Amino acid sequence: MSAYRSHTCGQLTAANAGETIRLSGWVHRVRDHGGVLFIDLRDHYGITQVIADSDSPAFADLEKLRAETVIRIDGRVKLRDASLINPKLPTGEIEVYATATEILGPSDDLPLPVFGDQDYPEETRLAYRFLDLRRDSLHQNIMLRSKVIRSIRNRMWDQGFTEFQTPIITASSPEGARDFLVPSRLHPGKFYALPQAPQQFKQLIMVAGFDKYFQIAPCFRDEDPRADRSPTDFYQLDLEMSFVEQEDIFATIQPVIQGLFEEFGGGRPVDANWPRIPYAESMLKYGSDKPDLRNPIEMQVVSEHFRGSGFGIFAKLLEQDGTEVRAIPAPKGGSRKFADRMNAYAQGQGLPGMGYIFWRKAEDGSTEAAGPIAKALGHEPTEAIRLQLGLAEGDAVFFVAGKPETFEAVAGRARNEIGRALELTDENQFKFAWIVDFPMYEKSDEGKIDFSHNPFSMPQGGLEALAGDPLQIKGYQYDLACNGYELISGAIRNHRPDIMFKAFELAGYGHDEVEKRFGGMVKAFRYGAPPHGGCAAGIDRIVMLLADEQNIREVIMFPMNQRAEDLMMGAPSEPTNEQMRELRLRTLPKD
Secondary structure (H helix, E strand, O other), X not given: OOOOOOOOOOOOOHHHOOOEEEEEEEEEEEXXXXXXXXXXXXXXXXXXXXXXXXXXXXXXXXXXXXOOOEEEEEEEEEEOOHHHOOXXXXXXXXXXXXXXXXXXXXXXXXXXXXXXXXXXXXXXXXXXXXXXXXXXXXXXXXXXXXXXXXXXXHHHHHOOOEEOOOOOOEOOOXXXXXXXXXXXXXXXXXXXXXXXXXXXXXXXXXXXXXXXXXXXXXXXXXXXXXXXXXXXXXXXXXXXXXXXXXXXXXHHHHHHHHHHHHHHOOOOOEOOOOOEEEHHHHHHHHOOOOOOOOOOOOOEEOHHHOOOOOOHHHHHHOOOOOOEEEEEEXXXXXXXXXXXXXXXXXXXXXXXXXXXXXXXXXXXXXXXXXXXXXXXXXXXXXXXXXXXXXXXXXXXXXXXXXXXXXXXXXXXXXXXXXXXXOOOOOOOOEOEXXXXXXXXEEEOOOOOEEEOOOOOEOEOOHHHXXXXXXHHOEEOEEEEEEOOEEEEEEEEEOOOHHHHHHHHHHOOOOHHHHHHHOHHHHHHHOOOOOOEEEEEEEHHHHHHHHOOOXXXXXXXXXXXXXXXXXXXXXXXXXXXXXXXXHHOOOOOOOO
């Protein structure tokens, strides 16, 4: 018998009855039944019920225990009475009669409860994360994460990939987010950057001839936090392949991701049909480039029914270039109460509201359109809208209008809200889709042309395509969406220096700047670079979906809070004067 245990707290069964054993763990719960103590003793592996009565030599010590004290128990394994068996526990057929105990780690009064999964302020949970992690649901989430990562590694090795590690301290790179900069002590005034992704290194691995690479890679981005995104660092399955086209990437990664969701999805159906949806179509139909296809609602353009119509607001709007009216069908939503609810929702999202039509049974038994828009349009246009959308009595439609870039995001959220509210969204499944044909460039609010996705992607059409309108150029870029979340982002890479220089030139990066910022990659491409491509899958987000959580912090062991603070370790913290002098830095006073 070891100094601390002969068995774990999840190990004992009826087969151990009569044995003398030793357990160590945390006091999960204490119940005093009038001279008989029942103690749930917990460790990483499970819970065992320990009992002690007044005849036990351990009774006096056990009677004083606080929750979460770490103790060692010596005792005998006893079978429970049949009526007291707990089928929810692997150890539910037995209990341990305590004969001796030792306190290994006393506990102060707890700042938050560990027993049960009560809601508790997140700030307290993060400040005492080591206690929060003892709670069963969070403990299981972290164990799920570990199993998912192990499964990913096995699946990648089975497909012939080799795992390599890339540098954590590197150079700054324009990848769509802010870098975390690290000042150099040896080179005052210069800074390293933590990698937003191993992008350049994995491409250089391909140039070096290592055909199939993967890594469980830490990535660092100074981003504004969201419920599905960490504000500082995250992990991704990073992979790259040589001599491949877009379909080769899809064929490689689908069995990995689909296998993960089948293995860890709790039996929820995993749709094996992963459609390819062009970006423009996804934005039109779903108002998002990460559509939730569990929701069957598809938006449609209905501008022609309003052009020159009696509904003056939309008719006048459509006289402006680049405007349209888009319809969001709402099957089973045909009531004024639901229409008012969605109108209020739109106002809460920053729109003045959403116009609507709903169809009901008229006094003569026919189907009639109702609502202010229906009255203004008249019968024929409203009937044409109903037929175009395939709606019927008891259904409704909501409208958004203007330039698509001003309303698409809100329309997409409204589509999701309608799907949930009307119970059209089948939430007990996983549905995937590849979003393809992303635009290479976008125009900023200042009118500047910039990369819209990954700057190292190959434009469709190669060098010739770069001679046209930048906003019309599409890239060999793709995302994988699942249930309304982006899980994967990737591209076929630009491996030709001439195409690379031209692509960056359109985004305002001159030849010398490209040489300066990406000199290692440009140099490598001049010595024979194979066509290559890859992608990266967000591990935190995958585990969040598998664990059926809404907040990514529930699947990260030590996350930051919404303000990018580590409340447990006290980061970020102020450097000492000595550190600042050594780095030859000083801070400006706060505004």
